[in-house]
């Protein structure tokens with residue numbers, strides 16, 4: 001009996017999670033689901049975005065299925081109490097160092113992209129973002145009086161970017177192994193021309209590459225990667241990078257597909273435990289209206305079955321069902337198209353259940 | 357007599373600079389031009405990408421007109437000798453803290469964009485990137501043995517991100533003042549949800565905004581900005597951000613226009629001295645073939661006339677001439693279009709001279 005922690009969160013989180021749970025129920029799997037509050041919802045109930053009981057549930061589970069967190073109304077809270085801290089806390093506590101962010105253009109949605117159709121038709125790239133290191137967690141950080149720089153004596157704020165050799169090695173292995181199952185090409189994105197951290201990143205990735213002679217490796221500066229994603233996204237296969245650059249590039253790539261409401265993500269640790277969540281946010285502006293697209297969450301549940309529950313057949317069934325409802329012309333408002341039926345969150349979930 | 361340091365650099369730098377100099381000559385301005393080697397070209401001659409004499413010439417000039425630097429063949433040099441160090445050295449020595457990167461979609465080139473024409477037609481946004489602070493120059497940086505983090509005892513590399521109050525204040529003033537001359541809207545891009553440096557950035561920009569009640573200010577996270585540039589770039593007017601995020605977003609925005617071969621940039625210090633350069637790189641793959649687009653360099657010369665030489669009339673003449681040659685259908689290979697004549701670097705320069 002595999003254990004799953006279900007954390008719906010804020011905004012559209014509960015609505016889209018409800019649909020994913022319906023789909024999981026329809027599969028009648030031997031899984032035990034336990035739900036807990038997270039983000040703003042947890043702050044309202046317990047005064048903290050990641051209460052001890054929620055964290056413990058996640059630690060005790062094989063996988064976490066996560067909705068979304070955040071709302072404008074928490075913007076004025078001190079940082080440690082804001083909803084996003086829950087997600088950073090979970091990543092750190094579970095050691096979820098490997099973030100998989102597929103950027104796929106679903107064939108029936110090619111026209112939803114901002115890009116010209118010929119640039120995105122058939123697009124299928126995998127961004128692998130390191131998720132527990134870099135400037136996200138580096139110490140020291142804070143405010144102080146500057147002792148050097150342009151304005152000694154002035155108030156300043158600072159953060160520390162850092163990567164250690166084993167942190168880079170393990171994410172590089174993840175990238176090369178993923179590429180082996182795909183088109184055998186890894187692009188490592190750095191800023192080695194400016195940053196010590198990313199010169200080291202480039203050096204270590206190059207060393208690890210020696211163990212994968214069957215996979216091609218190239219290196220690209222982050223500014224150039226931001227351009228090449230726009231110019232010719234299909235030239236990428238697996239793109240691997242650090243936490244901060246990965247945050248920016250994975251969102252850029254997701255939006256390029258036009259399918260951001262469709263894109264799942266997985267964040268794994270060394271033991272195969274994972275957190276699965278849609279690539280989009282909590283969208284408080286449309287929460288409760290029944291218009292959100294549940295497919296990214298449903299596809300995140302499929303990724304969960306594949307990576308943490310060793311049930312690739314169930315994952316395939318969900319993915320095929322999603323493909324079928326799209327082929328049948330069903331669309332939520334975010335991917336609405338002329339001639340296709342615009343359906344609600346619940347109708348979309350029901351259609352996937354029917355197709356599964 | 358205004359003094360201009362001309363630094364052609366590497367790759368296509370000398371070719372595109374030659375065309376810009378022809379255009380300046382045609383205007384018969386009271387300027388004194390002095391040329392010096394920079395980047396790989398300077399390394400070959402003097403063993404350093406920014407020789408003392410080149411730096412001194414730049415410091416003694418009212419403006420620097422810069423081509424481009426860099427070539428794969430210098431990738432194995434130690435970092436301090438690589439061509440890009442020249443540009444970092446010039447920014448630091450001249451205190452060029454304010455980088456102006458317009459992202460404009462030239463009307464006749466709308467179809468050259470990766471984006472659908474309706475998303476970019478008429479696009480005119482101004483990215484203002486802080487250029488002398490942030491993780492580019494923060495100390496300490498280097499390699500060491502980790503004392504904490506995930507792998508204490510492991511080898512690690514690190515850098516320091518930092519911004520002081522006066523650094524943020526002065527770039528915020530630049531942004532609000534620029535917005536006053538445009539559509540009166542500033543978007544400040546940060547990562548305040550994760551970084552101390554950018555929470556401080558957000559706080560200080562908000563404080564400075566109190567002096568500009570006629571300008572609207574909004575704040576956006578960098579990952580969201582990377583998405584919104586793809587989704588709806590025309591919603592931006594002035595976007596202001598730090599050095600690292602600005603590096604990524606300004607290149608993404610430039611590529612979105614489809615006109616990257618057309619986009620100039622200016623980097624100014626507090627005394628109005630400036631460095632002017634095309635937004636594109638040195639393109640060693642096409643160097644010497646006479647196919648590079650000289651228009652970004654020619655338009656950089658126009659920016660130089662406007663911002664550092666107080667000659668807006670001459671700047672207007674150059675910009676009008678560039679508009680005229682595009683309207684006449686002339687195109688270099690990078691912006692080639694069906695039905696338009698593809699011309700060489702020199703022919704494009706000659707056409708601008710004729711139109712000026």
Ligand SMILES: CC(C)[C@H](C(=O)O)[C@@H](O)C(=O)O
Pocket residue numbers: 084087088247549550579
């Ligand atoms: C909410 C925020 C802390 C988070 C991040 O920056 O990692 C988010 O943008 C993401 O990509 O999951």
Ligand SMILES: CC(C)[C@H](C(=O)O)[C@@H](O)C(=O)O
Pocket residue numbers: 193194223440443444603
């Ligand atoms: C060459 C490099 C150091 C530089 C930078 O990162 O600033 C370049 O990318 C730029 O944007 O001018």
